[in-house]
Amino acid sequence: MAVTMNDVARAAGVSLKTVSNVLNDYEFIRPATRQKVNEAIAELGYEANLTARSLRSGKTRMLGLVLSDLSVPYYGELASKLMKVASLRGYRVLVEQSDANVDNELSALQGPFRQLTDGLLFTPLAMEADAVASSRGNKPVVLLGEYILDARFDLVTMKNEEAARAVTAHLLAGGRRRVAVVGAHPEDSGGSAGLRLSGYRKALEDAGIAFDPALMAPGGWWRDAGAAAVAGLLDAGVPFDAVFGLNDTLALGAMHELLIRGIKVPQDVAVAGFDDIDEARFASPSLTTVSPGMDEIAERSIGLLIDRIEGLQPEDDGVHVEADFILKIRESAP
Amino acid sequence: MAVTMNDVARAAGVSLKTVSNVLNDYEFIRPATRQKVNEAIAELGYEANLTARSLRSGKTRMLGLVLSDLSVPYYGELASKLMKVASLRGYRVLVEQSDANVDNELSALQGPFRQLTDGLLFTPLAMEADAVASSRGNKPVVLLGEYILDARFDLVTMKNEEAARAVTAHLLAGGRRRVAVVGAHPEDSGGSAGLRLSGYRKALEDAGIAFDPALMAPGGWWRDAGAAAVAGLLDAGVPFDAVFGLNDTLALGAMHELLIRGIKVPQDVAVAGFDDIDEARFASPSLTTVSPGMDEIAERSIGLLIDRIEGLQPEDDGVHVEADFILKIRESAP
């Protein structure tokens, strides 16, 4: 059997409560008592039983993280950061994959997953705001992402519109006048795609350049879509001197297509992306992009969630955080 | 307060034990009793308290997964698969990142992480076999990877050597005679790099082609290393008609360098990789590679671990599993 607090108490010649006090850093313990207990702990190799602690205290010191799938590079990187930040505050992260499916999101919000965690970091990809509000239970939930902007929720997100505006402005400041935008549909609005497209249009407006719908190449957010978009523009004879990919994967696909057709980047066409994934740094030429502040997103969301769990954050309306972005100027658009 | 088993027992007019029997699918319960209990459960919205169950039973129904970092694409994909497979058998996966650091690996093996999980899937990146053996405790551990091959351990891995031999043989069967190999050092032996290099050499031998050290381009396993390796060979004037990257990232970097220099893939130079990451499928041209059987690795390792936990696997020596690989022939080397 494992060593218990009772064994420690007996070895130290004190009561159970005193051992508990030492373990929980209770303030008013005589140094001598504390030392006796600590010696007994060391001697017996005692380790607290976390399950028993959870049962009694009602806290697990685990945070739930709900996202679509860890195999998506952005989420893999995010999960990694969140786990590191949580660990510094003494919490673990338990991940649940929703596959962006409504039923899975709902069961992550309501099912046994909630019991195992003191609070939730939730990326709503399928559920509507009202559904989330009515099924989130009574433990804290912090939303991650931009799909639901609602005073009822705590939310940590990135500056999609401003960052897209800044990176587009950078292309224009470099003398580019015909910036193709890859990955957006005209009808996008509230999601990442819509907000980034809107930032692009504002930058054009700022520079007094008319928006040309011919420069907009819609499509999925994958590498092949970026390549296809550029191929489409070239084959249609649409002139352009820069490409803004709404994410890095698109931008890299676009750049690849330009290069194999003998078009020089950045001399003939400048390319910029969004996300600053690892691959952007390693591409050749390296990719100019915008870093959406994933470190800050991780720190603020974990901080906010733990403050809610520990009652440190006053129970007002939802707190909304937008992480600062950083423009990463690299070879593809100097 | 939450609804407890006691409330259910009272509502159904039976004892606590009977409710427990129903919940645990005990065989010999009268259908009428079972139905009464199930109705009470539904009516009260009862959900079992997992923490209490764990405390009493000593089982958490969680599996620990120790790997270096979820932001590494291969590990993100692996974690995702493992979680899905475990879920089908009623287990969750709790991830711990070791950063390939000895101290972190040791504390994952010995610390509180073990308490929270019924068994461990462990990727040993820094610890030696003996250290793992002496600190693995008494709950089951299944190793993932090829660094430790030892009868004391359960191990699930891939056929590094055979798969490398097969993909090289495919290049040779296509008429290539000068296959550059990217990412290996001559002195590599037991790790992935060494095993894959050895497979490459065996394929050459099978075909009666002498190994030419000039075709070996060492370097890290990243995109830029692949590009640099190809650049080095070209600049040195070493002739070659194919490239085998010891992983896909290397192969993609190599292919990129060939394309921007105007060398046609596969007409002038064929390219093949190893791993079959998502990116390989989306590259243009799509990348010929070897899929190391991640699905099988996930299923076998989870299956073996759970069998050990539930006592279904006899306590003999360690079980060693090598997943079957699949050659994925795509455009870069048809």
Added chain:
DNA sequence: CTGAAAGCGCTTACAG
């Protein structure tokens, strides 16, 4: 087939 009792290892009021 079902019941009454014990106990997993902690923390939490309540005293003193």
Added chain:
DNA sequence: CTGAAAGCGCTTACAG
């Protein structure tokens, strides 16, 4: 500052 008691919500022998 410290102690004795209760109890978190289950499962597990033990009876019958």
